[in-house]
C-alpha cells in the first residue's frame with residue numbers, strides 16, 4: 001500500500017436506506033434500525049449474506065433515546081457473519097463510523113460494510129421535551145454530577161450543548177458582526193427544503209417574523225436554531241470499489257475524508273471557540289484531494305444547532321472565515337437554485353435529528369438525481385460534501401459521482 | 403449570599419483530583435493545578451503537565467480575576483437551578499488566558515454583560531452531607547471596570 005495513497009478512494013457508497021421517521025413513533029427502536037439496514041442492503045442490490053462488515057455510532061449508552069441499537073443487536077438480529085465490526089462514540093463525529101467503514105473495505109478487511117445510526121429521542125423524551133432526559137431533570141438533589149466534562153458544566157446549570165454552542169455563536173457574533181437575521185437563514189432555508197421531503201418533521205413555511213417570534217432558548221438561539229428530536233434510523237452500505245461495479249446503482253465515490261482535531265478535544269478549552277473542530281476536519285479533507293471548494297455542487301452540513309452550519313461553511317472553506325453570515329444573508333446562495341444548495345432535505349432543524357447520517361443520505365440522493373421535488377436546480381451534480389458533528393467532534397466526506 | 407438565595411445545583415463529586423477546586427472557596431480562594439517545574443496552569447486537573455510531562459504539580463491560588471470570553475443568557479428550564487434567565491459564561495483567568503472556566507455570572511443584569519468584561523470570583527456555599535462545596539461564580543469587578 002502506497003503511504004501517499006488516498007485510501008478512502010477504494011471505497012464507495014453502494015446503498016442507502018431509511019426507516020419511517022416521525023416526531024414520535026413509539027416503536028421498537030431496533031425494528032426501526034433493521035428497517036433502515038434492510039432498505040440499504042436492498043438499495044445496493046445485495047443480500048444480507050453479502051454483508052461482511054458492520055459499523056455504527058455511538059453504540060449502546062448515552063441518554064435514553066440517543067441510541068436505538070448497538071452493533072451487537074443488529075449483528076445478531078440479522079445473523080450476520082462478519083469479518084470486521086466496530087462501534088463507538090469517540091470518533092470524528094457521527095460520520096467517523098462511516099469513515100472507519102471506508103478504511104475497512106479499503107484495507108481488505110471486508111467487502112460490504114453495513115453502517116447505521118438510529119435514534120428514538122422523540123419517544124424517549126415524550127411530552128416533557130429534552131428536560132426529561134437531562135441530569136437532575138427528574139428531581140432535586142437526585143445525585144452528584146458525574147466526573148468528566150459534565151463535572152465542569154452541571155454545577156453551573158449548563159447541561160445542554162444548546163448552551164455551549166450558543167456561546168460559540170456569541171463569540172462569532174462578537175468577532176465578526178454576525179447577526180440573528182443571518183443565523184435565521186439557516187433555519188428558514190431548512191424549512192423551505194423540508195416542505196419537499198415527505199419524511200421531514202416540520203414542513204409548514206417559516207418566515208423571518210416566525211423565527212423572531214419563537215421563544216428564546218439560550219441567546220442567541222431561539223427554538224428554531226435547535227434541531228427537532230425524532231425517531232428514525234439511517235443506514236448505508238460501504239463497498240470496496242471493485243465489488244460495486246455490478247450493483248443496482250452507480251457507486252458514489254469517496255473522494256476524500258476529513259477527520260482531524262488539532263485543538264484541545266474540549267467544548268470550552270478549544271483554542272478558538274468561534275470555529276471549533278470544523279476548522280481542523282475541513283482543512284484535513286482539502287489536503288487529501290485536488291478538488292477545490294469551488295468544485296462543490298451541494299453541501300449537507302450539520303445543523304444540530306443553526307450556528308454549526310455557519311461553522312462548517314467556514315471550516316470547509318466554502319466561504320472565508322468570519323464571512324458565513326454575509327454568505328447566507330438573503331438565503332439565495334444556499335437555496336436549491338443557488339450556487340451552493342444547502343441542507344436540501346431540511347437538515348435536522350426541520351427534517352429531524354437523525355444525528356449525522358441524514359446529511360450523507362441526502363448527499364447520495366442528490367448526486368443520484370433522486371431528489372424529486374427537492375432535487376437541486378443545477379443539472380448533473382458531480383461533487384457533494386457531507387459533514388457532521390460540531391464542537392469538539394467533527395468529520396466530513398467529499399463525494400463524487402462516477 | 404443568604405441561604406434563601408442559594409439555588410439548587412447538581413454538586414460535583416469530591417473524591418477525585420478536583421477536590422481542591424471545589425473546596426478552596428472556603429478560604430475565598432480560587433485554585434488551579436500548577437506545574438512547579440515550568441509554570442504551566444493546568445485545567446481540568448490531570449496527572450502530568452501537558453507541556454513538559456512533569457508530575458511535580460500542585461494546586462496554587464490565583465487572583466480570581468478573569469475576563470468574560472463569551473456568554474449566553476439561558477431561558478430554558480433544563481434542570482432545577484438558578485432563577486431564569488441566568489447567565490452562563492466562559493471566562494479566562496488573568497494568570498493564563500488559555501485557561502477557561504464555564505461558570506455563571508451573578509450580581510449583574512443579564513442585559514449588561516459584555517464579552518471582555520472584567521469579573522472576579524465569588525463563592526456560593528453548599529452544605530452537603532457528602533461534603534461541603536464552594537461553587538466559583540463570577541461578578542463584575544468594580545476595581546477593573
Ligand SMILES: [Zn+2]
Nearest residue numbers: 437440451454
Ligand atoms: Zn510543566
